[in-house]
Amino acid sequence: MSKRVLTTESGAPVADNQNSATAGVGGPILLQDQHLLEKLARFNRERIPERVVHARGSGAYGYFEVTDDVTAYTKADFLGEVGKKTETFLRFSTVADSLGGADAVRDPRGFALKFYTEEGNYDLVGNNTPVFFIKDPIKFPDFIHSQKRDPFTGKQEADNVWDFWAHAPEATHQITWLMGDRGIPASYRHMNGYGSHTYQWTNEAGEAFFVKYHFKTNQGIRSLSADQAAELVGKDANSHQTDLLQAIERGVNPSWTLYVQIMPAAEAAEYRFNPFDLTKVWPHSDYPLQRVGRLVLDRNPENVFAEVEQAAFSPNNFVPGIGPSPDKMLQGRLFAYADAHRYRLGVNHTLLPVNAPKATTAENYGRDGAMALRNGSRHDKNYEPNSYQGPAQTDAALSAPLAIHGWTGTHEAPAHTKDDDFFQAGELYRLMSEDEKKRLIANIAGGLSQVSREDVIEKNLAHFAAADADYGKRVAEAVRALRED
Numbered sequence: 001m002s003k004r005v006l007t008t009e010s011g012a013p014v015a016d017n018q019n020s021a022t023a024g025v026g027g028p029i030l031l032q033d034q035h036l037l038e039k040l041a042r043f044n045r046e047r048i049p050e051r052v053v054h055a056r057g058s059g060a061y062g063y064f065e066v067t068d069d070v071t072a073y074t075k076a077d078f079l080g081e082v083g084k085k086t087e088t089f090l091r092f093s094t095v096a097d098s099l100g101g102a103d104a105v106r107d108p109r110g111f112a113l114k115f116y117t118e119e120g121n122y123d124l125v126g127n128n129t130p131v132f133f134i135k136d137p138i139k140f141p142d143f144i145h146s147q148k149r150d151p152f153t154g155k156q157e158a159d160n161v162w163d164f165w166a167h168a169p170e171a172t173h174q175i176t177w178l179m180g181d182r183g184i185p186a187s188y189r190h191m192n193g194y195g196s197h198t199y200q201w202t203n204e205a206g207e208a209f210f211v212k213y214h215f216k217t218n219q220g221i222r223s224l225s226a227d228q229a230a231e232l233v234g235k236d237a238n239s240h241q242t243d244l245l246q247a248i249e250r251g252v253n254p255s256w257t258l259y260v261q262i263m264p265a266a267e268a269a270e271y272r273f274n275p276f277d278l279t280k281v282w283p284h285s286d287y288p289l290q291r292v293g294r295l296v297l298d299r300n301p302e303n304v305f306a307e308v309e310q311a312a313f314s315p316n317n318f319v320p321g322i323g324p325s326p327d328k329m330l331q332g333r334l335f336a337y338a339d340a341h342r343y344r345l346g347v348n349h350t351l352l353p354v355n356a357p358k359a360t361t362a363e364n365y366g367r368d369g370a371m372a373l374r375n376g377s378r379h380d381k382n383y384e385p386n387s388y389q390g391p392a393q394t395d396a397a398l399s400a401p402l403a404i405h406g407w408t409g410t411h412e413a414p415a416h417t418k419d420d421d422f423f424q425a426g427e428l429y430r431l432m433s434e435d436e437k438k439r440l441i442a443n444i445a446g447g448l449s450q451v452s453r454e455d456v457i458e459k460n461l462a463h464f465a466a467a468d469a470d471y472g473k474r475v476a477e478a479v480r481a482l483r484e485d
Helices: 034-044 137-147 158-166 169-179 226-235 239-249 304-309 328-345 423-431 434-448 454-467 469-484
Strands: 057-066 085-094 109-117 120-127 199-202 208-217 255-264 290-299
Touching: 057 239, 057 304, 085 290, 137 158, 137 328, 158 169, 158 434, 158 454, 169 423, 169 434, 169 454, 226 239, 226 434, 239 290, 423 454, 423 469, 434 454, 434 469, 454 469
Parallel strands: none
Antiparallel strands: 057 085, 057 290, 085 109, 109 120, 199 208, 208 255, 255 290
């Protein structure tokens, strides 16, 4: 085998990669050393802006296999036949910390899944919890600012975290999830994934259904206590990355079973609470889980930067048979996710291998911009309609239309008969065993007791008491005990 020759980026051979060109032995470096300047200039530009949220992540390729017939509810081709397999890429992440953060921390986990379908890429962007802290995207930047590093101290501050939650009573349900036993997964393999938002499915007859996705781990739920997590972070800050990488390399391929909850669209308006409220779940007694298929991860990325850091997911990447719902948080994310990637990666980020369609070809009139790799030939027009057999619209809607009515303006979400911010948090608390309750109380009190303002503490205690009297009483006692020490 002939020896491979090191070259510059223009393809010229490099004579010496160990020594810079100088003016004589021991003299100053020469500006004409193109190889040195190219290496240093590229090195300065190796990093791209990290994600504002979900910066720390891991990923793997796999496939999704349909196991049950759901064609009565959706015309999506990749779900259209039992046994059909679709290539996927799944990115796990933590939410609040930076790219260099530790894996085993108390934080929601991102669960972002890309299906490379024959009708285009479908992105399902969710978390490992079925709910979230807020229900309106206008509050999202404020929420994230409160959870990230303080501008003055440069670290996460309990005052900021709990002050925002004190003014966001709808967060009580997610706080109960986060501070409970599942708040620190033992690994990415041992946690569930959820679409979290409500989505729309449409069948061939044009009938619309609202759905929620549940990916149940086939490895079983395993979580860490705060003490176990602290010990693990000290041993391996990249613990979840290590676990996922090594498991797949050993051939121990993690898998999840996908279930959905399905609500006929006509039932949404009269449901007892707002079915599009991201801070609430649909009780399984109302809408039972229906099995759809199996997700398997079986291949690690060859390059983490190219395939995990540059992976771009957007919930507005739909395929025929799947569309949005009136979920306000989802509506905000339809813009925000794609815009974040245009900023981080550039307008042509969809041409990167991890983001490009694999089972079909993208055909559109997008041209130019930084790193334009698909600008067409002299025979390709950059406008539509045209007379040159360019790609044309199908006139077939991806999903059913959503009915709207009323006046424009800033409105609160419509009130349903059982809408409130606390009932489901109380239901979750009452489902817990006594040991689970003790750990939940200790986790909440550990953070809330560090808050400097009594009024912020009292506002948060009122939220827990509104969810369940015993819940509020025990948190108050635990906080008081810690503050008196």
